[in-house]
Amino acid sequence: xxxxxxxxxxxxxxxxxxxxxxxxxxxxxxxxxxxxxxxxxxxxxxxxxxxxxxxxxxxxxxxxxxxxxxxxxxxxxxxxxxxxxxxxxxxxxxxxxxxxxxxxxxxxxxxxxxxxxxxxxxxxxxxxxxxxxxxxxxxxxxxxxxxxxxxxxxxxxxxxxxxxxxxxxxxxxxxxxxxxxxxxxxxxxxxxxxxxxxxxxx
Amino acid sequence: xxxxxxxxxxxxxxxxxxxxxxxxxxxxxxxxxxxxxxxxxxxxxxxxxxxxxxxxxxxxxxxxxxxxxxxxxxxxxxxxxxxxxxxxxxxxxxxxxxxxxxxxxxxxxxxxxxxxxxxxxxxxxxxxxxxxxxxxxxxxxxxxxxxxxxxxxxxxxxxxxxxxxxxxxxxxxxxxxxxxxxxxxxxxxxxxxxxxxxxxxxxxxxxxxxxxxxxxxx
Numbered sequence: 001x002x003x004x005x006x007x008x009x010x011x012x013x014x015x016x017x018x019x020x021x022x023x024x025x026x027x028x029x030x031x032x033x034x035x036x037x038x039x040x041x042x043x044x045x046x047x048x049x050x051x052x053x054x055x056x057x058x059x060x061x062x063x064x065x066x067x068x069x070x071x072x073x074x075x076x077x078x079x080x081x082x083x084x085x086x087x088x089x090x091x092x093x094x095x096x097x098x099x100x101x102x103x104x105x106x107x108x109x110x111x112x113x114x115x116x117x118x119x120x121x122x123x124x125x126x127x128x129x130x131x132x133x134x135x136x137x138x139x140x141x142x143x144x145x146x147x148x149x150x151x152x153x154x155x156x157x158x159x160x161x162x163x164x165x166x167x168x169x170x171x172x173x174x175x176x177x178x179x180x181x182x183x184x185x186x187x188x189x190x191x192x193x194x195x196x197x198x199x200x201x202x
Numbered sequence: 203x204x205x206x207x208x209x210x211x212x213x214x215x216x217x218x219x220x221x222x223x224x225x226x227x228x229x230x231x232x233x234x235x236x237x238x239x240x241x242x243x244x245x246x247x248x249x250x251x252x253x254x255x256x257x258x259x260x261x262x263x264x265x266x267x268x269x270x271x272x273x274x275x276x277x278x279x280x281x282x283x284x285x286x287x288x289x290x291x292x293x294x295x296x297x298x299x300x301x302x303x304x305x306x307x308x309x310x311x312x313x314x315x316x317x318x319x320x321x322x323x324x325x326x327x328x329x330x331x332x333x334x335x336x337x338x339x340x341x342x343x344x345x346x347x348x349x350x351x352x353x354x355x356x357x358x359x360x361x362x363x364x365x366x367x368x369x370x371x372x373x374x375x376x377x378x379x380x381x382x383x384x385x386x387x388x389x390x391x392x393x394x395x396x397x398x399x400x401x402x403x404x405x406x407x408x409x410x411x412x413x414x415x416x417x418x419x420x
Contacts, residue, residue: 014287018280026248027221125268176224190266
């Protein structure tokens with residue numbers, strides 16, 4: 001089994017670095033909200049349950065021993081939190097077949113479900129989602145073959161740098177650099193979409 | 203905010219490697235420092251993960267402005283949480299102390315006494331923290347405050363040690379508006395005080411001496 005990619009950050013959180021936990025939140029919020037969105041009927045509840053999930057995970061992280069991937073552990077907390085909230089609110093959970101089927105999967109199941117609009121469902125949000133998807137796909141097509149292959153092997157196939165170096169017949173340092181340059185090239189095209197909303201900046 | 207382009211690129215490349223879990227602990231600490239101090243690093247970290255999510259699944263291409271809103275709301279709640287301090291594995295000593303190497307029974311006994319002394323030290327520190335911690339103390343997020351909160355769990359026990367605790371007290375009473383004392387618990391703790399005393403002060407008890415003698419006869 002590959003070591004958990006989140007292990008360095010988790011060690012930092014356990015040593016008292018709250019900011020390292022924020023980095024994990026930024027990484028997983030979208031997946032956690034999608035998961036919760038499949039379980040609850042009321043989309044307004046999704047961010048609250050996601051927030052409660054992360055708070056519970058933060059409190060429990062000293063007990064996380066790395067026996068499963070961090071995301072698997074977080075996934076279970078999200079499912080339990082959503083169930084508990086629904087019981088407290090005495091609302092009926094809406095569990096789709098695909099969510100039920102993927103509940104015990106180790107890795108995130110990326111199958112499409114009918115409720116794609118879990119993100120507030122405002123026209124602005126829908127438009128922003130479409131713009132992001134098309135910008136990323138357009139930017140990927142515009143990459144050189146080396147950069148596109150490197151980031152695809154990493155992000156879609158999930159290979160480690162060492163494995164990609166073997167597949168692409170180049171040093172690991174080159175893999176690291178190609179993946180970084182691919183990300184920067186795509187991020188440059190995304191930046192106008194990321195910066196303009198409400199004037200808020202990271 | 204004077205960060206030249208080269209250092210900026212190096213910091214972003216480091217974050218990109220951290221996205222993939224390909225950094226050692228030292229470089230990861232540097233990357234976390236960049237996240238803490240630099241908006242460019244935070245924006246880069248967010249963008250790299252968003253790109254990965256969108257590549258894997260179109261339905262993760264969500265409105266990116268919500269990520270920052272969510273984090274800002276969560277930060278407010280995290281401020282009220284005690285800082286996590288999980289126990290770290292102890293470093294393994296390079297070798298045994300030579301004084302104990304050829305003298306098994308004595309070495310074991312001194313190890314026992316050493317352990318007791320460490321435990322006694324911890325109890326003393328915990329007691330001091332408990333006694334200096336007032337009931338109206340506000341919650342701090344510093345590591346020391348986290349330890350104090352852990353120690354505060356033992357606070358009811360320390361109250362039982364007061365000499366005024368007598369059997370004539372009512373069955374239960376409320377102290378500080380929140381703490382409920384049980385007279386049965388008072389009697390139990392009073393009866394066991396004598397056993398707690400010798401170990402906490404680091405004096406080897408009869409049980410430990412017997413154990414040592416038994417082992418040296420073998």
